[in-house]
Amino acid sequence: xxxxxxxxxxxxxxxxxxxxxxxxxxxxxxxxxxxxxxxxxxxxxxxxxxxxxxxxxxxxxxxxxxxxxxxxxxxxxxxxxxxxxxxxxxxxxxxxxxxxxxxxxxxxxxxxxxxxxxxxxxxxxxxxxxxxxxxxxxxxxxxxxxxxxxxxxxx
Amino acid sequence: xxxxxxxxxxxxxxxxxxxxxxxxxxxxxxxxxxxxxxxxxxxxxxxxxxxxxxxxxxxxxxxxxxxxxxxxxxxxxxxxxxxxxxxxxxxxxxxxxxxxxxxxxxxxxxxxxxxxxxxxxxxxxxxxxxxxxxxxxxxxxxxxxxxxxxxxxxxxxxxxxxxxxxxxxxxxxxxxxxxxxxxxxxxxxxxxxxxxxxxxxxxxxxxxxxxxxxxxxxxxxxxxxxxxxxxxxxxxxxxxxxxxxxxxxxxxxxxxxxxxxxxxxxxxxxxxxxxxxxxxxxxxxxxxxxxxxxxxxxxxxxxxxxxxxxxxxxxxxxxxxxxxxxxxxxxxxxxxxxxxxxxxxxxxxxxxxxxxxxxxxxxxxxxxxxxxxxxxxxxxxxxxxxxxxxxxxxxxxxxxxxxxxxxxxxxxxxxxxxxxxxxxxxxxxxxxxxxxxxxxxxx
Numbered sequence: 001x002x003x004x005x006x007x008x009x010x011x012x013x014x015x016x017x018x019x020x021x022x023x024x025x026x027x028x029x030x031x032x033x034x035x036x037x038x039x040x041x042x043x044x045x046x047x048x049x050x051x052x053x054x055x056x057x058x059x060x061x062x063x064x065x066x067x068x069x070x071x072x073x074x075x076x077x078x079x080x081x082x083x084x085x086x087x088x089x090x091x092x093x094x095x096x097x098x099x100x101x102x103x104x105x106x107x108x109x110x111x112x113x114x115x116x117x118x119x120x121x122x123x124x125x126x127x128x129x130x131x132x133x134x135x136x137x138x139x140x141x142x143x144x145x146x147x148x149x150x151x152x153x154x155x
Numbered sequence: 156x157x158x159x160x161x162x163x164x165x166x167x168x169x170x171x172x173x174x175x176x177x178x179x180x181x182x183x184x185x186x187x188x189x190x191x192x193x194x195x196x197x198x199x200x201x202x203x204x205x206x207x208x209x210x211x212x213x214x215x216x217x218x219x220x221x222x223x224x225x226x227x228x229x230x231x232x233x234x235x236x237x238x239x240x241x242x243x244x245x246x247x248x249x250x251x252x253x254x255x256x257x258x259x260x261x262x263x264x265x266x267x268x269x270x271x272x273x274x275x276x277x278x279x280x281x282x283x284x285x286x287x288x289x290x291x292x293x294x295x296x297x298x299x300x301x302x303x304x305x306x307x308x309x310x311x312x313x314x315x316x317x318x319x320x321x322x323x324x325x326x327x328x329x330x331x332x333x334x335x336x337x338x339x340x341x342x343x344x345x346x347x348x349x350x351x352x353x354x355x356x357x358x359x360x361x362x363x364x365x366x367x368x369x370x371x372x373x374x375x376x377x378x379x380x381x382x383x384x385x386x387x388x389x390x391x392x393x394x395x396x397x398x399x400x401x402x403x404x405x406x407x408x409x410x411x412x413x414x415x416x417x418x419x420x421x422x423x424x425x426x427x428x429x430x431x432x433x434x435x436x437x438x439x440x441x442x443x444x445x446x447x448x449x450x451x452x453x454x455x456x457x458x459x460x461x462x463x464x465x466x467x468x469x470x471x472x473x474x475x476x477x478x479x480x481x482x483x484x485x486x487x488x489x490x491x492x493x494x495x496x497x498x499x500x501x502x503x504x505x506x507x508x509x510x511x512x513x514x515x516x517x518x519x520x521x522x523x524x525x526x527x528x529x530x531x532x533x534x535x536x537x538x539x540x541x542x543x544x545x546x547x548x549x550x551x552x553x554x555x556x557x558x559x560x561x562x563x564x565x566x567x568x569x570x571x572x573x574x575x576x577x578x579x580x581x582x583x584x585x586x587x588x589x590x591x592x593x594x595x596x597x598x
Contacts, residue, residue, distance in 0.1 A: 002192070003537045003588065007530075012589075038529055038545040039553065039560045061559050063529035064589075130529065 005100075005120035006127070007064065010072075014114065015064040020074035024057040029144035033137040035129055040066045042134055046141040048149055051081050056138065065118070065127055070134035072115040082142050088112065089135045095119055096128045168496060169572055170489040173482040176571035182208040182474075183569055194539030197577045202357055202385060202518050202565030203543050204407045207471070211410060214470035218463040225459045227436060241462050244469030245452075251472045252402065252419060253393035260418040260425070260452040261465055265384040266307040268403035268418035269351070271455055272380060273311040274431040276349065277318045283445075287429040290348070290378065294320035297346040299377070301326040301334055302555055303356045303363070306548045308382040308403075312351055321348070328555050332359040332508040339371050347377040354386035358547040358563060359508030360491070360518035362386070369398045378424065384408055388567075389487055389516055391480040400424045410475060410568075411468035414461045425451035432457040475568075483568055487517035490566045490575055494519050497579045502593035504582060507556050517566035520547070523582060525591035528560040534585035535562075540577055 023030075027045035034041045040062030047055040056074050060067060073092075077085035091111050095118065098104035105119035121131045180186045183206050190196050198206060218240060224233035226241040242256075249259045262268040279291035292298070298312045302325055316323045324342050327335040334352075343350055350372045355362050365381065372379045380401040386392055387402070388409035394402055401424070406415040420428075430437055430448055434457040439447040448454045475483065492512045498504050503524035509515045523531050532544035543563045546553045553560055564578055586592040 003534060006533070007588070039550065040529075041559075063527040065529070124533070127529070127533070 006124060008117040008120060010114050010117040011064065011068040014068035014071035018067060018071040018074075020056060020071065020078065021059070022057055023059050024055060027055070027057065027145075028148045029141045031137050031141045031144065033133055033140070035062070035066070035133050037129070038063070040130060040133060042066070042070060042137050044070070044134065044137040044141050046138070046145040048082070048142075048145050051083070051146075053077050053080055053082055053085055053142070056141075058134070058137075060134075062133070063127075063130055065121055065130040066133050069115070069118065069131045070137075072113075072118070073134050073138060076113060076115060077138065082146060086139060086142060089139060092118070092135055093132065096122050096132055098122045169493055172486055172489055172571065174478060174486040174568055176569060179208075179478075179569045180571075182210070184209055184212070186569060190539045190541075191537055197538075197540040197574045199564040199566065199570070199574060199578060200541045200543050201388075201408070201567035201570075202563065204413070205388065205410050205567055206569070207412065207467075208410055208474050210474055211412065211467045211470045215412060215463045215467040218466045223463070226462055227453075228459075237462055240466050240469075241460065244465045247469045247472050248417060249419075251476065252387065253395050254419050255422060257450075257452055258394075258419055258422050258425065260420065260455040261460055262403075262416045262418050262455075263414055263461070264405040264407070264416035265305075265382065265403050266311075266416075268401075268416050269308055269311045269380070269382070271418055271431045272349075272401055272403075272420075272428075273315040275428040277315055278429045278431065280319060282429045284429070286427060289427045290424070292319045292321050292348050295346060296321040296348045297324050297344070298322070299324050299326065299343050299347050299350040301352050301363075302328045302551050303334060303359065303361065304351070304353055304549065304551075305357050305382065305384065306550070307384070308351050308353060308380075309551070312349075322346075326352075328552070331510070332356075332361050332556075333514075334361070334363050336364070336367060339367060343368070343371045343375060343377060345375050347372070347375055349378040349380060351380045351382065353382040353384075354392070355383075355389070355516045355518070356508070356549070356552070357385045357518060358520050358549045358552050358561065360515045360520070361509055362390075362514040362516055364514070365397065365399070373398075385516065385518065388475075390484040394419055406464065406468040406471065409468075409471055411471035412461075412464040415464035415468050418455065420451070422451065425455070428454075430454050430457065434458050436460070478568060484516075486568065487566045487570075488512050488515075490570055490572070491515060491517045491519060493572060494564065494566075494575045494578070497575060498582065501579065501582055501586075503586065503591065507553075507558065507561050517570075518563060519565075520561040520563040522558050522561055523585060523591075524593070526585055526589050528562040530589065531562045531582065531585045534588055535578070535581040538577065538581045538584065540574075540581050542578070 027047045042060035044058040100123035222236040224237040226238040276292040379399040383404040387404040402419040407413040437457045507520040528544040
């Protein structure tokens with residue numbers, strides 16, 4: 001069985017006990033992203049304190065990979081500047097494109113913390129978009145929140 | 156026990172199968188390969204696309220190696236042979252559905268066939284020739300579909316309505332996965348121009364009663380288009396008995412190649428429709444000022460056609476005819492009965508669709524409590540079992556039954572009880588893997 005390489009215990013833990021789940025106020029932007037090939041959905045809100053992500057709250061339905069991914073992302077981005085969080089998102093994208101190359105996972109381990117456990121997903125092309133959906137939603141919501149914020153420039 | 160509608164397994168009923176599964180499997184080269192670390196391929200995704208027997212592959216190869224030319228063009232020997240093979244395949248396919256040869260139009264697939272009709276109906280409104288305006292759809296007209304349709308038989312009609320100002324209406328579903336015909340006489344009314352309905356649901360497996368729908372459409376003078384993508388490959392279908400105006404289906408779901416599908420239309424109706432795609436092959440006379448078009452079926456076959464694929468589909472039809480479509484249907488029904496019984500005996504498994512084989516084909520969709528269909532599919536894949544997961548291009552159906560997605564197994568001529576047993580064991584393995592095994596298997 002190769003299943004364990006994808007379904008790491010850390011992933012299953014996040015799936016069963018998601019961190020930060022639920023939609024909360026206040027927030028500056030809310031987005032709804034879907035995965036049209038399988039019907040996975042996430043609604044995600046971003047609350048900024050200046051340039052820092054003060055909270056990410058979400059509701060969603062989907063497979064274990066998509067749901068665990070948003071939970072692991074919550075741990076990684078809350079309390080960090082938007083630019084840092086999005087840079088982490090780029091690293092996660094790199095991991096998803098690694099086709100299971102252990103060297104890539106090793107290099108990104110410190111940066112991605114629990115999210116490095118998704119390395120196994122990168123071997124299954126059909127599942128990569130499941131893992132990426134929440135990060136795409138975060139990128140979208142952050143951009144909207146920055147645009148909406150009084151200090152965030154021209155709205 | 157959970158709250159599923161599962162019934163006790165009545166001692167694993169295995170009716171003798173009408174088809175010789177081992178002999179048939181030997182005809183399908185792909186079934187001899189292994190997947191995921193050497194496992195036997197258990198292919199339960201024929202509803203998405205079917206595998207191809209060697210005779211189909213040979214027919215395509217023979218066409219390219221020995222006869223390749225553009226049909227209906229040129230006077231050389233190869234062009235004659237290519238034309239002969241192309242038209243012979245048309246005759247074979249027409250015979251398969253009890254149609255006249257000139258009523259069979261080759262399209263890319265079912266989706267293309269539906270769009271050909273949908274665009275013809277809106278093009279009719281602006282056609283220069285009065286003879287093409289007979290079936291024009293416009294403001295005040297209504298198109299009727301059902302909530303059970305594949306997106307291919309839904310979105311083109313939504314788009315037709317948006318283009319023309321017509322209104323889309325639909326027949327709903329009952330809780331047990333059947334069409335709700337209680338309001339048929341109001342939904343299909345004097346304003347209805349066309350009723351589009353699937354003969355067999357790709358997700359629920361339901362075989363629909365078309366007679367009352369066709370009869371009601373006749374009463375009000377509406378056209379009827381039947382989506383046969385999931386019926387023509389799996390049961391005898393005769394267009395005369397059907398009584399509809401159009402039947403659409405795909406070659407790749409019936410052992411044939413990708414890239415070829417069929418639009419059957421009653422000649423009188425086809426002849427009154429303007430073309431959708433225009434260009435070469437479909438014209439009669441072309442002048443700089445304007446053009447006239449060929450009669451059907453050529454009017455709807457613009458450009459050099461998918462000749463090798465049509466020839467391949469002809470070979471696929473001959474393969475199915477040799478097995479006998481009544482046998483194919485009985486074979487799948489026996490497998491479906493067994494699969495329904497076995498799956499519904501698993502605590503936590505809920506079948507989405509009719510729970511028995513009454514008016515039902517070999518598409519079995521189900522959910523497993525506590526495990527998302529994607530994850531079920533992943534475990535099955537790890538065991539070499541190919542199923543479809545997701546909304547199956549019928550998003551309104553899964554929404555209707557309150558589930559985000561399902562796992563779907565579909566059967567065909569090479570499917571045996573061993574495949575169903577592998578599926579059932581795979582579902583149990585998924586429950587063990589994700590630790591959601593209700594009672595029993597925890598022991």
